[in-house]
Amino acid sequence: QQPVQSPQAVILREGEDAVINCSSSKALYSVHWYRQKHGEAPVFLMILLKGGEQKGHEKISASFNEKKQQSSLYLTASQLSYSGTYFCAYREVTSGTYKYIFGTGTRLKVLA
Amino acid sequence: SQTIHQWPATLVQPVGSPLSLECTVEGTSNPNLYWYRQAAGRGLQLLFYSVGIGQISSEVPQNLSASRPQDRQFILSSKKLLLSDSGFYLCAWSTGEAFFGQGTRLTVV
Numbered sequence: 001q002q003p004v005q006s007p008q009a010v011i012l013r014e015g016e017d018a019v020i021n022c023s024s025s026k027a028l029y030s031v032h033w034y035r036q037k038h039g040e041a042p043v044f045l046m047i048l049l050k051g052g053e054q055k056g057h058e059k060i061s062a063s064f065n066e067k068k069q070q071s072s073l074y075l076t077a078s079q080l081s082y083s084g085t086y087f088c089a090y091r092e093v094t095s096g097t098y099k100y101i102f103g104t105g106t107r108l109k110v111l112a
Numbered sequence: 113s114q115t116i117h118q119w120p121a122t123l124v125q126p127v128g129s130p131l132s133l134e135c136t137v138e139g140t141s142n143p144n145l146y147w148y149r150q151a152a153g154r155g156l157q158l159l160f161y162s163v164g165i166g167q168i169s170s171e172v173p174q175n176l177s178a179s180r181p182q183d184r185q186f187i188l189s190s191k192k193l194l195l196s197d198s199g200f201y202l203c204a205w206s207t208g209e210a211f212f213g214q215g216t217r218l219t220v221v
Contacts, residue, residue: 102156
């Protein structure tokens with residue numbers, strides 16, 4: 001039920017690019033991406049609502065393939081501030097409301 | 113604007129002691145509220161969620177309970193803590209996307 005993310009961890013040099021993948025065994029109608037810095041709460045980055053949708057946030061963008069039940073997060077020209085753990089999440093409708101199911105997480109470390 | 117307050121920020125409690133963590137939301141009404149737990153280096157596990165006063169849904173049967181005595185207040189409790197209850201507890205609210213409080217780092221010793 002929990003989305004699986006890959007890779008589990010990645011180390012980059014400043015300026016390098018990275019891709020984080022999120023795959024679900026359940027049908028996805030939206031995908032949310034969060035970043036959590038060490039010792040802090042997760043911070044919302046973006047939501048993708050439609051199959052095939054792509055969105056951008058600074059040099060971070062994402063795509064969502066509804067048919068494949070997959071989403072990818074693209075980090076371009078990474079900065080030191082991008083370090084942290086990235087989570088995808090989907091919203092599951094249940095009993096007239098919804099709950100958020102988070103992925104396994106990807107730890108990203110950007111080195112100077 | 114909406115804000116979410118969670119306290120305390122850190123807590124060290126002995127095994128067998130009770131627990132009460134509080135979360136309040138400002139600037140919105142009738143939010144969905146959530147409690148998550150995160151073990152060290154791990155992902156976010158949903159513990160409880162609530163759609164309104166007195167309405168609590170439990171995701172994982174365990175040593176914890178939750179209550180929502182007021183619209184914008186969500187409380188996580190335990191009568192007797194276990195070592196395995198240690199972790200980072202996060203409260204979140206949502207009317208679309210989930211927004212998190214700053215978290216409580218609980219260490220049970």
